[in-house]
Amino acid sequence: MSGRRRSRWLPNQHGAWAMLAVPFAAGTFLGGPRWSHLALLAAWLLGYLAAYHAQQWLRLRRLSRNPRAAARHARPALAFTAALAATGLPLAVYEPWLLLAAAAAVPFVAVNTYFARRNRERDLLNGLAAVVPACGMLLVALRLGGGSVAEGWRPALACLLYFGGTVPYVKTMIRERNSRTYYRASVAFHAAALVLATLLSPWLALPFALYLTRATVLPGRGLKVGVVGAVELVCSALLLATLLGTF
Template sequence: MSRKRGSRWLPDQHGAWAMLAVPFAAGTFLGSPRRAHLPLLAAWLLGYMATYHAQQWLRLRRVSRNPRAPRRHIRPALTFAAGFAALGIPLAVAYPWLLLACAAAAPFVLANTYYAWRNKERALLNGLLAVVPACGMLLVTYRLGEGSWGAWAPALACLLYFAGTVPYVKTMIRERNSRAYYRGSVAYHAAALAAATLLNPWLALPFTAYLVRAAVLPGRGVKVPVVGALEVMGSLALLATVLAVSL
């Protein structure tokens, strides 16, 4: 695959990669890492990329006047879907409960697909809906290693953080001039700090930092790459804290 084609095949939703990786890694290492986690990780990423291209195909069929625009998503969607099936079917045979996890995630994926079809992918609710199955993956990877669903506290911690990134990033980019978004983001982060502290007092450390950045950085002209880098650091801080305190 050429570099140019590779860049077209990889989704450009950069914030999604941390949301896909951190809960997966947290659940894996809070439990007992197994060889099955590797094909599960590959299937997880392939499934995300297949879904992304399928949604873009639907969206562009509806809104684009250029017939080539939706077509360029067909090959990557089919390729990634085939890879997902090749890895996912054996996993489902070995661990049938994974089908229940897929069923639980399906309504959220369908809702995201609907928003894509309506060309409203940037809607606040759409972003929040995408966070739920991503954070739920922590429960799946923990279950794969430990045989139980006993990782609800770290999953909730991830949900609190990644849900907060949705309004916060909007205050930094698309809604940077909206006082309503700013007030809503700060209020959410204050509530998230209180809730995270109830889960574990050590979580107050990263969540205080998240509240400060939500209150201080909007309106200061921070460049988009810096916003992205700060969110990567925030994601890693969450992962390190969750693993260190073993919620």
């Protein structure tokens, strides 16, 4: 697949990929990897891709005067939806409780769809809504491996604190880099997250202190988008390593 064609099928959202991968990987290895995790991972990624293209189709169908703009998302949406059905339905037959997990994500996907259709995908609430089901996948992957919610709620909440914090933080680095309101809110969120994460486990104090430091120090320094993304990849990897080493 050429780079141009790949970009039409795969979203260029590096932060989203980290958010999809880290909670899933944490839940998988905390619960114990199984072959069924491969099918779950495929269904998880296919579901994200199908929803992304369906939302873009709705957004562009409403806003663009060029019918081809929306149409280019129709084919990937249908293809990923079909692949999701082929992958997810057999898994759901084998593990019927996964249907309840999928149903729990529906309200958050509905929020994202609403904001996409209104062309407000950068809205703070939209970003926070996307974080919840992504972090909830830690519990799903953990349960599939034989774990329980009692074992998984603390690492899942740690993921929620980190990825929830990335939403206002990234805005202070790019779209809202001149907003003191966003900066103060981001720092306040990270300070509160440090306290809560430390209560979950003292070992989480180190990464969350680092997250607070980067939210305090880096905004306003004119870092390029690629550098901001690289920093978040390192922060995500640190979170995963800490979760696996702690829980």
